[in-house]
Amino acid sequence: MIQDHAKKILNELNKLESTTVKVGLFGQPGAGKSSLINALTGIEVSKPGVENDMTPGKPIEWKGLLFVDLPGYGTEKYPKETYFNEFDIFSFDLFLCVFDGKWRQADSEFFQKVLKMKPCLFVRNKIDTLWEKGYTTEQLKERIHEDIKKLANADIKVYFTSCKTNEGLEDLSDSIQQILEPTKREKWLKEAKAYSLNFLQGKRKVCEKYIAISSGLSAVNALNPIRGADIAVDIGVLSKCFNDIKESFGLDNNTLKQLHTYAPRLNNVANRIIEYVTKAGLQLLLKKFAGKQALKGFAKYVPYIGQAIAASTGYIVTSNAGKMYLDYCYKAAEAVLNHELHINEGTFK
Numbered sequence: 001m002i003q004d005h006a007k008k009i010l011n012e013l014n015k016l017e018s019t020t021v022k023v024g025l026f027g028q029p030g031a032g033k034s035s036l037i038n039a040l041t042g043i044e045v046s047k048p049g050v051e052n053d054m055t056p057g058k059p060i061e062w063k064g065l066l067f068v069d070l071p072g073y074g075t076e077k078y079p080k081e082t083y084f085n086e087f088d089i090f091s092f093d094l095f096l097c098v099f100d101g102k103w104r105q106a107d108s109e110f111f112q113k114v115l116k117m118k119p120c121l122f123v124r125n126k127i128d129t130l131w132e133k134g135y136t137t138e139q140l141k142e143r144i145h146e147d148i149k150k151l152a153n154a155d156i157k158v159y160f161t162s163c164k165t166n167e168g169l170e171d172l173s174d175s176i177q178q179i180l181e182p183t184k185r186e187k188w189l190k191e192a193k194a195y196s197l198n199f200l201q202g203k204r205k206v207c208e209k210y211i212a213i214s215s216g217l218s219a220v221n222a223l224n225p226i227r228g229a230d231i232a233v234d235i236g237v238l239s240k241c242f243n244d245i246k247e248s249f250g251l252d253n254n255t256l257k258q259l260h261t262y263a264p265r266l267n268n269v270a271n272r273i274i275e276y277v278t279k280a281g282l283q284l285l286l287k288k289f290a291g292k293q294a295l296k297g298f299a300k301y302v303p304y305i306g307q308a309i310a311a312s313t314g315y316i317v318t319s320n321a322g323k324m325y326l327d328y329c330y331k332a333a334e335a336v337l338n339h340e341l342h343i344n345e346g347t348f349k
């Protein structure tokens, strides 16, 4: 019985972990594709300012988010006839068309074809540099919008972004997650960088489910006895889960160590986040939760892990500890986000 559930839990965990979101990027050299990949993941995964640092068709990956630089359509090297097969265009979840200037006729053909099959978001990056004597920013944006309508032969929204000031990234990332089907949406929420409190809350929900499932697996595996808490858990599973949550919230140790400069009240929280991912720290944390009640809000995860496991002391202790770790990460990430928003407000002025 427990073994059946163990399999089910493992399946759920694998589903969360093995899901990918595949994003195709299409756009002129220097339009800001690499910079956007970094902005969306919050990690320096692609080197900006380096021409052709991505091999066409070869994905750059950040924890299941795959980004593929697509070369120009219908060129001598990549003719129209073979393009869709060569780059497996059907395997993408969505496309970002990052443009900067004029389009070729072939680009227009490409988009009219792709738009019929897949979601495609048009991004005008480097909006911080948009300036022309005698025109307001709004007028210039309208002109760009008109160009795009012609290119796509449809009235399509344009996302105006800046990787310098972070303008428009919240809207772009939010639209991406709304396009995706539920499992992929969870992946995007879990691994993409948050530019709004709303997104951060979405991230918290996904991480909570991940904690419930990992706690279930850890309780089933019961490899390591925790003296003082009177349970046995799988410390390896838990430590991986905590570390993953820390990363999902973009909390590397450097960021956490800087937190005291603008959010001194979270100094203790930052230290705990670092401490509790270690196996020794985790054992200490688990002891604190001995004898606690099951978490009320966690009843909704019973279908994933099974009634027997959900009622076990091992699960109750670990899910309580995980929930506390999640709350710490959320608090710290919220402070980091507020700090970034504050800095960028200054940049816009």
Ligand SMILES: Nc1nc2c(ncn2[C@@H]2O[C@H](COP(=O)(O)OP(=O)(O)OP(=O)(O)O)[C@@H](O)[C@H]2O)c(=O)[nH]1
Residues within 6 Å of the ligand: 027, 028, 029, 030, 031, 032, 033, 034, 035, 036, 047, 048, 049, 050, 051, 052, 053, 054, 125, 126, 127, 128, 129, 161, 162, 163, 164, 165
């Ligand atoms: N001002 C400003 N500069 C940007 C922005 N985004 C990117 N850049 C700069 O524009 C240059 C090109 O950016 P990349 O991200 O390398 O562009 P890319 O599309 O990946 O270029 P290729 O890989 O050569 O096709 C770099 O020097 C970036 O720092 C932005 O939003 N604002």
Ligand SMILES: [Mg+2]
Residues within 6 Å of the ligand: 033, 034, 035, 046, 047, 048, 049, 050, 051, 052, 053, 054
């Ligand atoms: Mg690039």
